[in-house]
Amino acid sequence: MNVVLVGLPGSGKGTQGAQFARRHGIPKISTGDMLRDAVARGTALGREVASTLDAGGLVPDDMIIRVVDARLQQADAMAGFVLDGFPRTLPQAVALDGLLEGRGAPVVIYLEVSPDVILDRILSRRICESCGQADTGAPTTEYCASCGGGFVKRADDHVDVVRRRVVAYVENTAPLVEWYRDGPTFRAIDGNQPLTDVARAFDAAVFDCMKSGHPPFR
């Protein structure tokens, strides 16, 4: 069960990806989380990408492809995974097809949301520092409802950076969605629905693809 999630920043990829991964006992692999972790730990990769993350740009394809290649070879990813935040460009998608050769083509789930909701969603977003779950909207609790952890803001969840992240999405990732759209394992789901309805649509879309033989894309 190899699942790729695409959608605008703030479309719910992290939240839905984490819940889907928990429901099905597979890892959620978020390239954004991996890069933020590298920055926080001050690794060589972290030092290289820090300013790009701060600016809301995209890190170079070859760099992120290497990171994902290494992660997908780990034992826990062999039976399946949910990828959140990768691929984000056409060269990354082509590279992913290569990385998955012999392992089954990915089911591509496009979380479609109206662009006018994402800014409010992201600007109000708090992330649990223990489990990574996002909480959006007017804050109703001081602690994470899933695990009781404290909340932090993402450093790049500020209005100017969000605008640049949306531009990066429109220029690089939106064409990728069109490239995937013709494939037999592409499904668009309405990300404007309540969380539980999105989760149900997400499960249904993935199982529908798998039932239809999970054919390779190209």
Ligand code: AMP
């Ligand atoms: P995310 O958590 O997915 O919103 O990613 C946070 C930031 O990490 C992005 O704004 C990019 O700077 C960087 N990033 C994450 N994934 C990728 C990727 N696949 N390609 C290039 N940059 C990425």
